Amino acid sequence: MASxxxxxxxxxxxxxxxxxxxxxxxxxxxxNELTRQFKVSRMTVNRALRELSSEGFLHRVQGxxxxxxxxxxxxxxxKIRDIREEIAERGHRHRAMVKFALEEPVTRExxxxxxxxxxxxxxxxxxxxxxxGVPVQLEDRFVNPAFAPDLLKIDFTRETPSHxxxxxxxxxxxxxxxxxxxxxxxxxxLLRIGAQEPCLIVRRRTWGRxxxxxxxxxxxxxxxxxxMGRFKP
Amino acid sequence: MASxxxxxxxxxxxxxxxxxxxxxxxxxxxxNELTRQFKVSRMTVNRALRELSSEGFLHRVQGxxxxxxxxxxxxxxxKIRDIREEIAERGHRHRAMVKFALEEPVTRExxxxxxxxxxxxxxxxxxxxxxxGVPVQLEDRFVNPAFAPDLLKIDFTRETPSHxxxxxxxxxxxxxxxxxxxxxxxxxxLLRIGAQEPCLIVRRRTWGRxxxxxxxxxxxxxxxxxxMGRFKP
DNA sequence: GTCGGCCTATGGTATATACAAGCGCCATGG
DNA sequence: CCATGGCGCTTGTATATACCATAGGCCGAC
Numbered sequence: 001m002a003s004x005x006x007x008x009x010x011x012x013x014x015x016x017x018x019x020x021x022x023x024x025x026x027x028x029x030x031x032n033e034l035t036r037q038f039k040v041s042r043m044t045v046n047r048a049l050r051e052l053s054s055e056g057f058l059h060r061v062q063g064x065x066x067x068x069x070x071x072x073x074x075x076x077x078x079k080i081r082d083i084r085e086e087i088a089e090r091g092h093r094h095r096a097m098v099k100f101a102l103e104e105p106v107t108r109e110x111x112x113x114x115x116x117x118x119x120x121x122x123x124x125x126x127x128x129x130x131x132x133g134v135p136v137q138l139e140d141r142f143v144n145p146a147f148a149p150d151l152l153k154i155d156f157t158r159e160t161p162s163h164x165x166x167x168x169x170x171x172x173x174x175x176x177x178x179x180x181x182x183x184x185x186x187x188x189x190l191l192r193i194g195a196q197e198p199c200l201i202v203r204r205r206t207w208g209r210x211x212x213x214x215x216x217x218x219x220x221x222x223x224x225x226x227x228m229g230r231f232k233p
Numbered sequence: 234m235a236s237x238x239x240x241x242x243x244x245x246x247x248x249x250x251x252x253x254x255x256x257x258x259x260x261x262x263x264x265n266e267l268t269r270q271f272k273v274s275r276m277t278v279n280r281a282l283r284e285l286s287s288e289g290f291l292h293r294v295q296g297x298x299x300x301x302x303x304x305x306x307x308x309x310x311x312k313i314r315d316i317r318e319e320i321a322e323r324g325h326r327h328r329a330m331v332k333f334a335l336e337e338p339v340t341r342e343x344x345x346x347x348x349x350x351x352x353x354x355x356x357x358x359x360x361x362x363x364x365x366g367v368p369v370q371l372e373d374r375f376v377n378p379a380f381a382p383d384l385l386k387i388d389f390t391r392e393t394p395s396h397x398x399x400x401x402x403x404x405x406x407x408x409x410x411x412x413x414x415x416x417x418x419x420x421x422x423l424l425r426i427g428a429q430e431p432c433l434i435v436r437r438r439t440w441g442r443x444x445x446x447x448x449x450x451x452x453x454x455x456x457x458x459x460x461m462g463r464f465k466p
Numbered sequence: 467g468t469c470g471g472c473c474t475a476t477g478g479t480a481t482a483t484a485c486a487a488g489c490g491c492c493a494t495g496g
Numbered sequence: 497c498c499a500t501g502g503c504g505c506t507t508g509t510a511t512a513t514a515c516c517a518t519a520g521g522c523c524g525a526c
């Protein structure tokens with residue numbers, strides 16, 4: 001066993017969380033309890049839990065105990081990241097459910113956004129992304145078939161549309177508009193939220209070398225998703 | 234001296250770095266050296282340096298020593314704009330209503346965000362910004378008085394706090410977190426919206442040369458505000 | 467019933483100590 | 497000359513202990 005004790009405790013706790021045995025808000029064993037379970041000193045347990053807390057996995061309250069942090073994933077305002085990678089980076093489990101993936105005639109609005117002919121067809125994929133079993137993003141994506149003719153052959157439970165598009169049409173530019181909206185019935189059902197829960201909607205257009213590759217409407221439950229950006233002017 | 238020893242050591246090291254006295258690659262004093270300087274135990278120094286290392290400020294090599302980390306490039310095209318200018322640019326009328334502007338003791342949360350002592354006081358300004366008479370932003374701002382001692386003397390109906398801070402403490406870095414939330418009663422009343430109207434909340438921290446200048450919570454009615462960013466990766 | 471103080475469990479910090487492990491230097495011996 | 501091992505420095509980890517601060521429940525006094 002090469003890795004130090006505190007690392008083993010961290011791994012133990014992270015596994016409980018990512019396996020869903022300890023859900024957000026769950027009170028985990030106290031330092032003294034873990035001290036007994038792992039037969040190490042309290043300082044070692046303290047270090048493990050303190051680090052997990054600073055990494056955002058746990059939430060500690062003096063006098064009360066240590067809780068599994070609420071799911072408030074933070075994603076980037078400035079970079080386009082694949083949600084699957086983001087979730088994996090947090091040590092969580094990602095799963096995608098494909099609602100549908102097909103070729104359909106464009107609406108006038110989408111034609112304008114994708115800069116394609118009004119009577120052409122585009123690919124449209126609708127997926128729900130889950131983090132540890134909780135739906136965190138409804139992805140409704142329109143793709144210009146000229147840039148990704150094989151898109152519909154992809155198994156989206158293994159590779160996200162976003163990741164595939166990065167591969168076949170490297171990102172040259174992006175535009176995002178962020179807003180808060182009440183969810184429609186479709187989003188409520190797929191994200192398993194109530195009508196009163198606000199949603200964070202990101203409308204994103206991405207460009208490759210020679211034009212608009214995709215337009216995506218990403219709907220997130222307000223309580224489970226945040227966007228973050230840090231920058232120097 | 235409210236803050237713990239390890240935090241003081243962290244602050245000391247960060248100041249040396251941000252002041253440019255210790256440049257990237259510089260070998261900083263060893264744990265034992267700092268132990269003597271600060272008259273604390275080695276474990277305390279170890280914690281301070283270990284945390285700074287995990288936060289990316291330092292780089293440690295067993296057997297060699299602790300070095301100031303190389304610069305990690307952060308690029309972005311995002312800008313912090315003064316809302317008054319934004320509204321003026323759209324050809325609309327801006328008006329600000331000052332709800333209050335005073336000095337008050339910090340909460341623990343704000344103390345941590347502003348990186349000030351837990352029992353100190355900070356300036357707090359609460360304003361509502363109107364575009365053509367319609368409320369579009371509730372601004373709740375906490376300011377470190379050290380950077381803007383004369384803040385409360387400003388007439389905020391003529392110059393926004395944000396604009397004043399740009400003048401007296403030039404922006405070196407910023408961090409924003411965006412989320413969608415239901416408005417609380419206070420926001421509902423000031424923004425004149427219903428409970429079911431989602432809000433877009435931007436939490437923004439801004440840095441000057443030598444520390445966190447302000448923390449602002451900006452609440453916008455979802456139907457009247459959007460954030461947009463366009464960028465190249 | 468209500469208020470206030472006490473008790474206990476929790477996490478937060480600080481210390482002294484110990485040993486492990488990585489790196490560089492240098493003396494010693496071939 | 498070079499190789500090797502010892503030594504001293506560094507950071508990395510682990511422990512036992514102590515005391516502080518906070519939250520919440522409990523119980524008695526009023």
